[in-house]
Amino acid sequence: MYARGIVELFPYLMDPYSKNGYEHFYDGESGSGYLAWWLKIIQRSASSESGGSSRQLTGGPAARREALFSPEITLSEEQCKEAMALMRYCTDEATIKEKMKMTFQYRRSMVLDGEKSSDILTELPHFKDVKSLYFIFLLQIEQDFILQFGKDVAARFMERWTTTFKQKVIQQCKALPSTSYLEELIRCAEGWDSDLSSIILLLHLIPPSAQGWRRPGKVSAAQAEKHLVVFKKSGTSIEEHVDAIKCVTQSYLLAVGMKRSTIHEFFIILDMQVIPCKSTITLGAFDEFFKAHFVFGTMCNQMLHNLYTFIQTFTT
Numbered sequence: 001m002y003a004r005g006i007v008e009l010f011p012y013l014m015d016p017y018s019k020n021g022y023e024h025f026y027d028g029e030s031g032s033g034y035l036a037w038w039l040k041i042i043q044r045s046a047s048s049e050s051g052g053s054s055r056q057l058t059g060g061p062a063a064r065r066e067a068l069f070s071p072e073i074t075l076s077e078e079q080c081k082e083a084m085a086l087m088r089y090c091t092d093e094a095t096i097k098e099k100m101k102m103t104f105q106y107r108r109s110m111v112l113d114g115e116k117s118s119d120i121l122t123e124l125p126h127f128k129d130v131k132s133l134y135f136i137f138l139l140q141i142e143q144d145f146i147l148q149f150g151k152d153v154a155a156r157f158m159e160r161w162t163t164t165f166k167q168k169v170i171q172q173c174k175a176l177p178s179t180s181y182l183e184e185l186i187r188c189a190e191g192w193d194s195d196l197s198s199i200i201l202l203l204h205l206i207p208p209s210a211q212g213w214r215r216p217g218k219v220s221a222a223q224a225e226k227h228l229v230v231f232k233k234s235g236t237s238i239e240e241h242v243d244a245i246k247c248v249t250q251s252y253l254l255a256v257g258m259k260r261s262t263i264h265e266f267f268i269i270l271d272m273q274v275i276p277c278k279s280t281i282t283l284g285a286f287d288e289f290f291k292a293h294f295v296f297g298t299m300c301n302q303m304l305h306n307l308y309t310f311i312q313t314f315t316t
Contacts, residue, residue: 004035005205009051009168069104069147073292080106097143111297140311141275145291157287157315165314166198173201181222195283196255196263206310209302229253230269231260236269242274251298253289254283268292 003026007014007277014021026033032238050087075083083099084107090096100107109225148156170189182204188197200221230252232241251270259262265309266277266285270292277285300308 005172009165009172042251065106065110065148067148068150069101071102071105073102075102075106077106078288100140100143101147104144106154107144108148111295141288141292141295142278144295148294153315154291157311158283160315161195161198161283166194169198169201169205173204195281196229196286199282199286200228203228203304203307206306208306224301224303224307227252227303228307230256231255231257231263232263234258238274242269242272245269245272251293251300253277253285255285270296270298 001229003022004020015023023033080103083103087099088094090099111223111278134248142154166189170186173182173186173189182201185197185201185204189195189201203224204219208221232254234256236256238254238256251268254267255263256265256267256275263293264280266276266279266282266288268275268289275292277288279285279288292298
């Protein structure tokens with residue numbers, strides 16, 4: 001079903017020389033194909049995990065890659081520390097952007113350093129304490145992602161989701177075995193919150209990732225959704241919500257509103273840190289959430305690995 005869905009969503013991937021056109025992704029008769037092979041690789045990797053840390057340097061957001069941006073002047077470690085210290089007390093956006101660009105390589109090396117990576121979100125604690133200065137994190141997500149991948153890639157998800165993917169995802173989900181939960185998502189995807197619901201629908205087309213041999217058993221799309229977005233009513237204490245998190249490496253998008261159909265504020269919960277989203281619309285907030293994993297080198301929840309791999313592959 002998933003192999004057929006791929007070639008229906010992307011006809012140019014169809015194999016004209018096979019019976020159904022999708023056997024290279026999965027052949028039900030022999031149990032072979034790219035999907036079968038890749039799932040085995042994922043299971044082997046998951047089963048060999050030792051500590052369950054969200055920071056791994058094997059691929060995805062934490063992969064070592066050459067950034068598009070190359071500074072004209074290379075600062076010493078001491079100069080980088082001085083520039084970051086200056087940002088603690090600076091409120092000028094232009095100055096902060098310039099200092100962040102100057103220290104980009106240094107901060108990126110911190111993200112990829114297993115011993116220093118946990119410090120990157122707390123390196124500038126001053127900004128966490130003053131709400132009006134929260135924009136430092138927003139600037140870091142926006143600017144650092146552009147420095148890594150360029151402006152075209154940074155804008156690609158917002159451009160492609162509504163024009164290329166959303167309607168195809170909805171149409172493919174209508175062909176899936178019907179459930180009350182799925183039907184409700186499809187109604188929402190065609191109604192009041194089409195962006196959020198269509199992203200969640202993608203979980204039904206792309207199976208949640210295996211949890212490894214130590215945690216066997218299939219994971220439903222509904223279970224995986226809880227690790228993607230969490231809804232809280234307006235008036236909820238964000239601080240108390242974060243204090244109640246049991247898993248240090250937990251990350252998700254927190255949506256706050258009077259009800260699910262009237263979300264007015266989004267937060268990125270990342271390694272028990274709260275980063276308010278600049279965007280107040282679902283698609284923009286999810287875009288910031290997705291980019292934050294690359295900027296801070298934090299891996300997504302294992303259940304969402306396949307979903308994020310799909311988005312990364314076709315939008316970056």
